[in-house]
Amino acid sequence: MDKFSAMRAFVRVVEAGSFTRAAEALGVPKAQVTRQVQALEQELRTLLLNRTTRRVTATAEGAAYYERAVSVLDDVEELESSLSHAKAHPRGRLRVDVPSPAATLVLLPALHEFCAQYPDIQIDLGISDRVVDLVAERVDCAIRGGTITDPSLIARRLGEIRRVACASPEYLRRHGMPQHPSDLEDETHRVISYFAHGSERLTYVMERGKERVEVHPKSGIAVNDSSAMLAAGLAGLGIARTGAFMAAPYVAAGSLQIVLPEWSAGVSPLYLVYPPNRHVPARLRVFIDWVVKLFDCALSGQTRGPATGLPNVHKELAL
Structure with a gap:
């Protein structure tokens, strides 16, 4: 059994709540994910998942294993991203949280460009005005408006x-x-x-x-x-x-x-924020740089005085 592949499969099942959706996220057959998780449970001699016809949830032991598995997988990805090849070809999953208007008017219309440039980066895009706990919810970065009150976060100004x-x-x-x-x-x-x-x-x-x-x-x-x-x-x-x-x-x-x-x-100022880490993964670094340029273009057409220049903003947002 490939332990790391089995751990990744288990983590995706917990996050997706379904073997089918986990397999789709991983791009492998559902039967393969099922076998990997079963092999992991057999090796650990522990039931990690409660399986019902509607949903799959972690057992108490599975929830504890999930937390440690995510930490281990993050460390492995961090190590891999520090290598020269990974820097040149970033890959992996990014969890991003964005307010609805920034997502629908700016980010999503241009996201195909980023995906074409970095095809090995997968993005989970959360869209809401809710202020998420980046560390607790394992979100890599978020776009937020207004003053940043959490001193533990690193903030990159996108504009106003x-x-x-x-x-x-x-x-x-x-x-x-x-x-x-x-x-x-x-x-x-x-x-x-x-x-x-x-x-x-x-x-x-x-x-x-x-x-x-x-x-x-x-x-x-x-x-x-x-x-x-x-x-x-x-x-x-x-x-x-x-x-x-x-x-x-x-x-x-x-x-x-x-x-x-x-x-x-x-x-109101607009920021991209992310938790401080010992090492910023290459996939996050290139995404941050891309977002900074994107919003600089999108917001540069805003009027600086009376709002007579608003239609120019629409022209800028056409990207």
Whole structure:
């Protein structure tokens, strides 16, 4: 029995919850994965997996073995990636977590280029606005907006997200176009708010040069996902505050209009973060370098003042 191959098969089965999906991930027949795991259990004289018709889960002994097996396999991959051939031809699996708009508008449309350049790197892409625990969930890197509060993470700046206020033409026909940020507090308008779990709805801050206005709008709807914020604006539910690069294609198509174009609705830095390791694997290093260049291109078209240049962002995102 090839012990390392059997360990890899077992780890994939635990992560996939299925022999079939594990075999697909490994690119081998299901029967081969089954034999490898069975041989591993026989050698260890321990049942590692609970098998049912619906799902495969680790036993208590299997869960303990899984943790050690992942650590061993990571060490082996780290050792292999330090060799000259591995540096020139990175391979292995990358687990990446990305917010939905960054994934759908920037990363996924260009990912084929990375895959063509590095065909031996497999990417597991988690898409959500949830802040994952990179170490506990074994995520190699993540893209995050805002200030990085975890001092244990290494952060690589990708750029900044410039936010704009926007609304659908239908909403503006019904409620009128605000002329000043203070108008957003009137009974006339509805503003879609954003909330984080366990916190109050976030306050809007609008800036124009040295002028700064803190807005406390009346809001019947709040969301905790940036894509949902954009969708609510498109649906005419109110005025939405969203990233310029997210609004750009809809502004160009006429399904959104910029509200208060002379005012900035905020700027937020964007980072790629990863846990500190003794050695950064070649597959992660080349992915980081590629992502930095990708987002530099995608975000470079954002307007630096009034939002009149938004359609140019759409042009940049066409990549």
